[in-house]
Amino acid sequence: MLTPIDQNILERRTIKKFKKDPVDIEEIIELLNVAKWAPNHKVNQPWRFQLYAGDGKEKFVQAFIDAMPKEDGAVPQKALNKAQYFRDIPLHLVVIMPEDPRQRRWDEDYGAISSLLQNFQLAAWARGIGMIWRSNDWIYDPVFREAIGVKPGEKIVATMMIGYPQHVPEKRERTDIREKIIIISE
Template identity: 45%
Template structure:
């Protein structure tokens, strides 16, 4: 293995370990060309038979109003009064919201493969974003299943929202959360 390959592996490993889910962002806008660059890296995720089962919807600038209003509209009226305004205000402060969508395949094996591929794409996106100084948090909230939210956001029949990514330059980077070591989780079968 060349020294360049060793350095590249170390850099990938460092990025994986350093990445954090960021929930508090600066107000600085995220340039669309940068988001496209990151998506063009992310689409290199492994996917069976090169099906590339993903699609994206980006809400930024004034478009965040569509996303925030659609999300808050999913609350029951009593929840909307209590949580709606703070949540709306939070979502309007996040510079960009990216919905990552999967085309649903009626065959279970292919559905599972496609879901795994889209999850790998999201991780690729998060790592590439982190290298560019962007923070991301991957959300899978109840509103993803709400028919009104789905329609307003542009989700088509036969599509699953795999995640909503909130994206921006970090205001606060969370501290490291401990991980369970692989040694504690690994079962080795090495004899018959």
């Protein structure tokens, strides 16, 4: 028997097409306050966030444009189209972690942030808010990183594009876990 949590996990989708309707910033903060209860070794809370909304989105968009490779000295039309797509999305949340030089701590921090982001997505989905977790090449570009204030020694884990879904894609089947598990019972 599926619980409401099970159902929410099964029904959540990655959203790529958003309505232009604004999303309340206080609701996003509330959702992040729920999401922060993700498993977190040592409870060091290795995350920080930058939320781009309203006119502030232009800083994010311009950083993206500036990081794009130029063709004959100009930004390619494909990148300009993507920039307009970003402008039309209500909110952009950049999720940043410190890059601890100790591999174990780095792994634990990344796992904690990934868990937080899944919690965030599920809690938002339950309220009708959709998003896409992006980790495109440009988040590694020094021009983009510097433009948005990401310091050396920090990692952008995700750029979450957030809004109300204009289109909810169909479910794509997943492989049954029975095909991916080895059970050792003796």
